[in-house]
Amino acid sequence: MILSTSVIEREQALKRAKIYIPITLFCMLFGWVYERYSFGVYSNYMIYAFVFPFIGGMIFWLLIGTSKKKFYFNKIFIKCHSASIATFTVGFIFKGVLDIYGTTSDLCYVYWIAGVIFVSVAVISYLY
Amino acid sequence: MGKFWRNHRFGIIYGVLLAAFTTYALLDVFVITHRYKSFDNTQQINDRNMNDKNVTEKKITETEYKDGNITISLATHRMYDTDIYVADVKISSPDNLKTALAQNTYGRNVKDYTSVIAKENNAILAINGDFYGAQSQGYVIRNGVLYRSSVKGNEDLVIYADGTFGIIEESKISAEELLNAGAEQVLSFGPALIKNSQISVTEKDEVGKAMSSNPRTAIGLIDDLHYVFVVSDGRTSSSKGLSLYQLAQFMETLGVETAYNLDGGGSSTMYFNGNIINNPTTDGRTIKERSVSDIVYIGY
Numbered sequence: 001m002i003l004s005t006s007v008i009e010r011e012q013a014l015k016r017a018k019i020y021i022p023i024t025l026f027c028m029l030f031g032w033v034y035e036r037y038s039f040g041v042y043s044n045y046m047i048y049a050f051v052f053p054f055i056g057g058m059i060f061w062l063l064i065g066t067s068k069k070k071f072y073f074n075k076i077f078i079k080c081h082s083a084s085i086a087t088f089t090v091g092f093i094f095k096g097v098l099d100i101y102g103t104t105s106d107l108c109y110v111y112w113i114a115g116v117i118f119v120s121v122a123v124i125s126y127l128y
Numbered sequence: 129m130g131k132f133w134r135n136h137r138f139g140i141i142y143g144v145l146l147a148a149f150t151t152y153a154l155l156d157v158f159v160i161t162h163r164y165k166s167f168d169n170t171q172q173i174n175d176r177n178m179n180d181k182n183v184t185e186k187k188i189t190e191t192e193y194k195d196g197n198i199t200i201s202l203a204t205h206r207m208y209d210t211d212i213y214v215a216d217v218k219i220s221s222p223d224n225l226k227t228a229l230a231q232n233t234y235g236r237n238v239k240d241y242t243s244v245i246a247k248e249n250n251a252i253l254a255i256n257g258d259f260y261g262a263q264s265q266g267y268v269i270r271n272g273v274l275y276r277s278s279v280k281g282n283e284d285l286v287i288y289a290d291g292t293f294g295i296i297e298e299s300k301i302s303a304e305e306l307l308n309a310g311a312e313q314v315l316s317f318g319p320a321l322i323k324n325s326q327i328s329v330t331e332k333d334e335v336g337k338a339m340s341s342n343p344r345t346a347i348g349l350i351d352d353l354h355y356v357f358v359v360s361d362g363r364t365s366s367s368k369g370l371s372l373y374q375l376a377q378f379m380e381t382l383g384v385e386t387a388y389n390l391d392g393g394g395s396s397t398m399y400f401n402g403n404i405i406n407n408p409t410t411d412g413r414t415i416k417e418r419s420v421s422d423i424v425y426i427g428y
């Protein structure tokens with residue numbers, strides 16, 4: 001099967017970068033509010049959940065959009081890239097909630113495994 | 129609509145799946161009850177009631193309990209802007225120091241108030257335990273029964289059949305070995321506050337990700353069959369709460385040889401003769417007990 005690849009135009013990339021701005025801000029605000037009401041119990045997972053939409057989403061597409069080099073991405077890359085960011089972000093927030101409550105769950109591994117699978121598929125689809 | 133669906137169907141479907149899984153995961157952790165092992169303790173309770181009736185010359189006041197086998201005296205201390213409740217306990221038999229599980233069931237999300245579990249077990253004095261049900265790993269041995277042997281890496285409190293205390297690291301000894309060595313109770317929370325009469329935490333030590341001031345629960349051994357049960361208030365305008373180091377310093381003033389930190393925060397509760405002694409709170413505004421998995425208690 002030949003995957004359709006298309007060049008990502010500057011406007012498209014910047015549009016995608018903009019989508020991640022409110023998501024990043026929401027994660028920052030959510031983490032800040034949650035920490036504020038957790039009686040001094042903190043979780044790095046909760047604090048840094050915003051890093052995925054910020055670096056993986058906003059900064060990534062900003063760099064693509066402002067680069068002079070042309071990038072070719074197929075639909076699988078774009079979908080898996082977005083899905084990996086969503087999975088890691090939700091996984092970090094979930095783990096943060098558990099940390100702050102003082103509990104653990106093996107279900108956290110589902111997020112990490114799913115996230116890694118999406119990243120791997122995205123990278124493979126880009127390379128091949 | 130058709131074009132929007134075609135362009136975004138992967139995102140929509142995956143978003144719904146992610147939300148559904150997260151909802152399930154949260155319910156699994158906080159709500160869904162997993163009962164792994166239940167037991168009927170009616171006979172035990174009946175035996176205890178008989179024993180209790182056989183105990184004569186009981187002296188019970190708001191701050192004291194005394195019979196031929198058990199002596200408990202309560203005192204309230206004020207240190208570090210915090211009310212600290214201390215129950216000094218002397219027993220004639222190690223069998224009087226016990227633990228109990230909520231709903232007489234070992235499981236996850238099987239919880240009840242400390243006071244309810246205490247009443248169900250005819251406890252004279254009780255404090256919350258290690259909230260084993262909030263963790264999926266860590267040793268659980270209660271009243272000589274091994275419930276969980278997976279290693280979490282905690283420093284555990286072992287209460288042996290003769291009533292002595294030991295502090296062990298899960299990575300260095302298995303739960304089965306502890307059972308064979310005569311462990312009656314193993315509480316997996318920690319850390320140990322005092323070992324060999326020396327403070328064993330530093331000012332930087334904390335429980336997991338907790339910061340300094342919180343309600344706390346601890347248990348200490350002074351000498352043979354002589355214990356202290358300690359609970360501090362916290363998170364309120366009248367009581368700030370304690371850091372682990374402050375709790376250890378306080379335990380040291382009581383002259384304990386070994387002291388161990390149990391689950392704190394909203395779980396911290398002390399029950400004595402049908403009453404809750406401290407001011408348990410999770411949010412600092414409402415004084416209300418939090419449901420827990422287990423208690424440590426004195427009774428027959």
